[in-house]
Amino acid sequence: EAGVVQSPRYKIIEKKQPVAFWCNPISGHNTLYWYLQNLGQGPELLIRYENEEAVDDSQLPKDRFSAERLKGVDSTLKIQPAELGDSAVYLCASTKDGSSYNEQFFGPGTRLTVL
Amino acid sequence: DQQVKQNSPSLSVQEGRISILNCDYTNSMFDYFLWYKKYPAEGPTFLISISSIKDKNEDGRFTVFLNKSAKHLSLHIVPSQPGDSAVYFCAATPRAGGTSYGKLTFGQGTILTVHP
Numbered sequence: 001e002a003g004v005v006q007s008p009r010y011k012i013i014e015k016k017q018p019v020a021f022w023c024n025p026i027s028g029h030n031t032l033y034w035y036l037q038n039l040g041q042g043p044e045l046l047i048r049y050e051n052e053e054a055v056d057d058s059q060l061p062k063d064r065f066s067a068e069r070l071k072g073v074d075s076t077l078k079i080q081p082a083e084l085g086d087s088a089v090y091l092c093a094s095t096k097d098g099s100s101y102n103e104q105f106f107g108p109g110t111r112l113t114v115l
Numbered sequence: 116d117q118q119v120k121q122n123s124p125s126l127s128v129q130e131g132r133i134s135i136l137n138c139d140y141t142n143s144m145f146d147y148f149l150w151y152k153k154y155p156a157e158g159p160t161f162l163i164s165i166s167s168i169k170d171k172n173e174d175g176r177f178t179v180f181l182n183k184s185a186k187h188l189s190l191h192i193v194p195s196q197p198g199d200s201a202v203y204f205c206a207a208t209p210r211a212g213g214t215s216y217g218k219l220t221f222g223q224g225t226i227l228t229v230h231p
Contacts, residue, residue, distance in 0.1 A: 004158070031217075040124075040223065040224075041223050041224070042119075042204050042206070042221025042222050042223050042224055043159065043204075043219075043221050044221070045218055045219070048217075048218065056218060091158055091159075093158070095217075101147050101164070101166075101208070101217070102217075103149075103161040103164075104161070104219065105161075106151075106158030106159045106160070107158050108156065108157050108158050109158055
């Protein structure tokens with residue numbers, strides 16, 4: 001069974017440029033998460049989807065960040081415009097049912113560097 | 116505020132010895148706790164978990180202990196192996212009900228190095 005797929009793995013951009021990250025969760029997993037991981041810190045939740053509905057986006061900086069999961073499968077996270085402080089690893093995770101204590105499976109992440 | 120804390124940024128252990136990683140939490144609503152392991156350039160992978168109704172859970176070389184009164188949990192690895200060298204994150208999630216159910220709050224991580 002394929003794991004959580006993320007692309008690109010690495011991205012380097014100039015500040016003020018837009019950037020997008022893509023995630024394809026494990027087949028059959030209804031719940032999808034986007035996390036931000038700064039250097040030396042643990043992952044922090046940005047947004048959680050149950051199918052195509054964003055059920056928790058309280059930590060998403062909505063002035064510059066947006067996300068979508070139109071068909072309830074793969075998802076895109078966008079930053080526009082990027083700032084220097086956005087340099088971090090962006091992790092995607094999925095689980096069968098987010099309303100129970102199911103293990104979250106993580107993708108390898110996208111490492112973003114903003115110059 | 117840091118609701119889940121791992122106060123030791125790093126730990127170095129000799130192969131065959133016990134590794135003990137510690138984690139403290141402040142939110143009394145947390146009632147399910149997990150440990151994740153992360154290798155460089157990979158995402159975190161689930162290792163072991165424990166519910167607040169238990170004080171110990173064991174899986175092979177890995178045992179997690181929970182002390183609810185102290186709001187403290189620990190991960191014991193016995194015996195430690197060089198392949199265990201990784202970053203270990205503890206995470207916690209609240210009780211059922213509400214939008215926070217299933218939401219993981221992570222600690223900062225502890226880098227474990229096991230020397231041959």
